[in-house]
Amino acid sequence: MTQNPPPSQQTPNSPRRIPNRRVLIVGNYCHDVLIQNGAVVAETLGGAASFISNVLDSSSVSCDLVSKVGHDFRYEVSHAPIVVPEKETTVFEAYFDLGIGHADRVLKRVSACDPILPSDIPDSRFDFGMAVGVGGEILPETLEKMVEICDVVAVDIQALIRVFDPVDGAVKLVNLKESGFHHVLHRIGFLKASSDEALFMDVEEMKRLCCVVVTSGEKGCRIYHKDDETAVPPFLAKQVDPTGAGDSFLGGLVVGLVEGLDVPDAALLGNLFGSITVEHIGQPKFDLTMLQRVKDEVQRRKKQCNLSSSQNNDHDEFHARLSPARFQDSPLQPKLLVNGLSCDR
Template structure:
């Protein structure tokens, strides 16, 4: 009998084309998507992982990713524009790739990161991920995001999505403060571990029995894009090491801080990781 292929980490989410408008006369095109930022962390710590992602035939960063996406002919790659013209980041989407389907999930994993960026993580795919992984860590953005008529990214209520019935299949759900406002926090924490990221204030870990407030690491913020993704990767690393939740959150905060100090997918120097977290 043949054994099914297995990895330490399975990353499920699409790569993107990002246009970052950082102010008057300052803009840059870059590889984006949660899988790209998470991969930067996993590569830096030499974790055995793979990525399930889908892109269009216009995907222009194939040479920059270790695990290329499944390319669907005749379609486009998800395209985000992050605009700071108003002083606050406004996300718009001008193209959306095909979804990731259950048949794209082909390996078992100790930890799976369900990190969709714009509706590509189908409910049935999340179910398949939960069947193939020991721990599932999900990003709320992949469950809540929708678009208005001008392509701006908004959040729907978690209770209005099909994912509300699947919380029992998720071991850790990460949400920003904005995303947390789109859910019944007390109800969610009874069903799964909820981790709320709070930027400079660090993060809060909520279980059915306890609340942990974990402070952030100092960081000179340049670009917040991908901070939540690197945070997610750090939390997964803690789960791989079978660390307690508080220590997982410390690792997550440190990797998230590395992201905000760089524009685009960060270069992560694990030699700078505090000795207590190594």
């Protein structure tokens, strides 16, 4: 297959073919069932792909989405999935014994739709690919195709290391080394893991291969790349349901990267979308005024970084400017949270 060189290596004389499409999201939609004390509290559209496309669509970043669902898929979505008539949609039950606002939950995959095959993925080129399976639908050959056709691929580690109990579907994790994906990892750009999932990889090894982002709920996230380690502060949120926080985080990170922000600034945008997501059950509806303010701040930040001759690392200022957008309709006051400590401004 003929490939465009990545944008950074294109010169005016590079043979220019069809321009890349922007973002490719690969992962199945699912039905999420939230259970507390044996009773169903909510049933919602789930799957990392649904949370991520929600963030990208709201931010006007165009994306293609490849997802498979069964005949029983219940939701209207803006990116149509492939329907496999003889199968059921992937279903996750999430057991919140400590209350659904609590981060600790037991996940069970009680039904699984088909995997996504390389032939399901378009033969176009993309700036960014996102491998974001939830129920084991991303195969090693799926990821191999993604790294072939995308300039940069961001992977959620949950797509690679989950295994499912054959009896009750309980989600367990295996070490990344034993996942069957190890041979492709030197070709990915970003690997996102929650702090629990990060225990199943060797961060020291992975940060030499790609940019590793470890999210820690209300504490924000840390970025590891080569010899650099950067803490990116969180936004204050009233957590109602943690489901999808990591997905929206990844969506926000990619929005930032597509917009040309540097990685810590893009991760700050990830933290922002993650914090909004935990305040809702299911898919958050982003407030249009908030989105416009965030877009304005992103453009302002880009200009500021372009004008500044030295590297501008003042993330606190970007954080402070995003906070009011985040909280304008909320009783919470904007606060700066650094290393888990909040300070009134």
